[in-house]
Amino acid sequence: MDIQKIGVVGGGQMGSGIAQVCAQAGYSVVLVDVSANALSRAHDTISRSLARLVKKAALDSLQADAALERISSHTELGALADCQLVIEAATENWAIKAELFGKIAEVVSAETILASNTSSISLTRLAATVAQPQRVIGMHFMNPVPVMPLVEIIRARQTDDATFATIRALTGPLGKTPVSVNDAPGFVSNRVLMPMINEAIFCLHEGIASTEDIDAVMKLGMNHPIGPLALADLIGLDTCLAIMDVLYHELRDSKYRACPLLVQMVDAGQLGRKATRGFYGYES
Template identity: 60%
Template sequence: MTTTAFSAGSLQTSGLQTIGVLGAGTMGHGIAQVFAQSGLTVQLVDNQQAQLDTAVKAVDRSLAKFVEKGKLASDQHTASLARLHTNTDIEVFAGCDLVVEAITENEAVKIDLFRKLDALCPAETLFASNTSAISLTRMAAATSRPDRFMGMHFMNPVPLMQLVELIRALQTSDATFNAIKTLSEQLGKTPIEVRDAPGFVSNRILMPMINEAIFTLYEGVAEAEAIDSVMTLGMNHPMGPLKLADMIGLDTCLFIMKVLYDGFKDPKYRPCPLLVQMVDAGYTGRKSGRGFYNYD
């Protein structure tokens, strides 16, 4: 294993060569792809083998599209896949220099897993979470290496989106932040530094807009297609807020709104009752086949 050497104020970023990614869902396999595509060895772990198989096929298709568009050579496609390894056992993370968590947005589950990783991984290993809203400070405090813990919030779809929102926990050291920032740049991404607060920057701005679009539908001001068309044609958004909510997942949108509401205790973050009802009904967007639009 290549180790990541820390000193009082510096970090040997060249040591970040083997990357662990925990969770093989849409975000997880996208994150794994950009690491592998950038020449890094990747260990992608999920507790479901079927999810891992689906993830590898999705990465293969995504890389093939880059080749078709002339953005990637065919031999780079093959080499990237060869650098992507899958496993159902987190023990492989003992050989990683950085572990990026990309599982479900459940704070208790995340903290439990980070405690297990903390006991498993060498002291030099860095931890990052792809959470879209949960406190990095609380998660960091659950480990014995809070200074080596921070947020690395990728945007969906990961291989295409430029932004990586880098969130400092209160305990994150400059050495850790600088190492992850350098790594993000090596991925061809643009890292933006933000502090740990409910929703960070991206979702603190985006989710209230989506919630307001849902209120506009709920109150009968306009139909879903009309609301989305106003935002795409009039505001030059690439996708309307309701269609975007379906892509993100309405359950995820509701979760983030609850984080904002609980974190700030401000009624402007109250989730729209229609959003709550749709999640209760199981209409969570594209992944369920039905949200504000039907995807059958």
């Protein structure tokens, strides 16, 4: 399939990043969110990100302006009608994603590839919600999308070879490195990462060490570029909890139970960077 126009559903942190890298690669991008405010924030986020690339001489100003102009923003899913690929980047919630997939499938052609940026939810279950399930696939970008090179490509049980080949080939122009992963809770990235983050939260919850010292151990002792608690703040504590809940319920193993402190912080709205408070403060 010749992909020329890409739809991105969800104007949050991940959706705006995905829209940016697709536009930088020369694709026309249709960014959709039900909230006009979210779209405005996404536009500002992309503008700032492109400006940083210009400052670093990774792009010139004309390239940055052209990328921004390739992105159109809409509040109605009907704007996706002529896209050859739609990437869903909504909240990590099964019911929301399943409903969205059904609505997207109603407005695009039967040949349009339907991809999800889900970080833990079964692609096989998502594929079962639409006609032509062979066109459903997972494209799990890493955060921050414009910086991180990895894309996990997850085949649903129904995904056909043509869909997989098209998406794998697309990652090259996007400047990403594809890794093929079979459909399983959390895939590879979050099957490994989230239990580590959760265990770091347990260390804090049990008073073993402070936030700063837990992160220092992992940075200085394990050579991680960012500590697990700071990384949880970057990802969003609500997303971390959602992924842990998927692992726990799907794998039915108590080792994936979310730390009570993580649950309390999400209940309190202390979600990390996007909420100005998490394990660290971001009021400034």
